[in-house]
Amino acid sequence: MDLRGVQHLSLREIAREAGISHGQLQHYFASRQALLTFAVDFAAEQTTQRIRRSLEQLGDPPHPRDVLRLTLMEMLPLHADARATSRMNAAYVLEALHDEEALARTHDAMTRDALRWRG
Template sequence: MPKIVDPVARRRAVAQAVLAVVARRGLEHVSLRNVAEEAGLAIGSVRHYFTDRDELMIFTMRELSHRIEERVRLHAERLLDPGGCTDRRRSTEQLLAEFLPLDEIRREEAGLWHAFTALAHLRPDVRACAAEMQQAMHALVARVLHEAQGVGALPHAADIELESTRLTALLDGLTLQAALFPDRFPPELLQQVLRRHLDTLRSGE
């Protein structure tokens, strides 16, 4: 009886192999052959699920984003549940901290994400994918700030769109600096900067 292969699980396994190749050897070493070897598959099996390297790269970029979003979603559900959040400030900080490289997993993700976004400068299709994900992050931050404003945790006069842009830029900048210079930007400093920024939002500075 032939073995039944779950195509979704197989595509995700191949994407994980891409991430492993990028993390260990760099984006330039991603090829269907290298990925197949990493995944323990024949190259024909990889081609069965991905027509070319471009399709594989975009799918992998989305998988990386989904991995981060899944963690963020758990915090967001608790924070945005009117009856389920007892400490809004702490929950907000925990949610936003998921975008920062505070541990080994998130440091690796940050390095991988910046490798893909560097590719986006050269590839319109990858750029469109990156823009979509950036917009999703911005929308989540805007929703969190809007809810905070609604319960009086932010000044009524705060410009939510502007503050969402400022906060997402801060998170992106901290992540980039920590990915490049981890010794100069340890987790404690990243959390301190985020905490200070949230304080200024609340005070209206």
């Protein structure tokens, strides 16, 4: 894969790395930005689910200190899923530095889902 960073990757390169055709990838994602947005949103959803499962084990109502601790611990790259999420978020932030649409969605994708623990 291209080592110059996510902002230089094309859908064609991503498809090749995934072992699928460019057309197959384009069937689901019209652009690299759409793919990256999906990945960040999916990662946020997975993080939210992990936090929610952990919070359910704390009792009702959980102490705010415990809620904060669980949330912050999940945001640290302490396990494979959190490391992957951290990398995707960093890639998205870098993308947002050069793309107004990505910038507009950054706050939404990174905070809304991760902090909505009681839904």
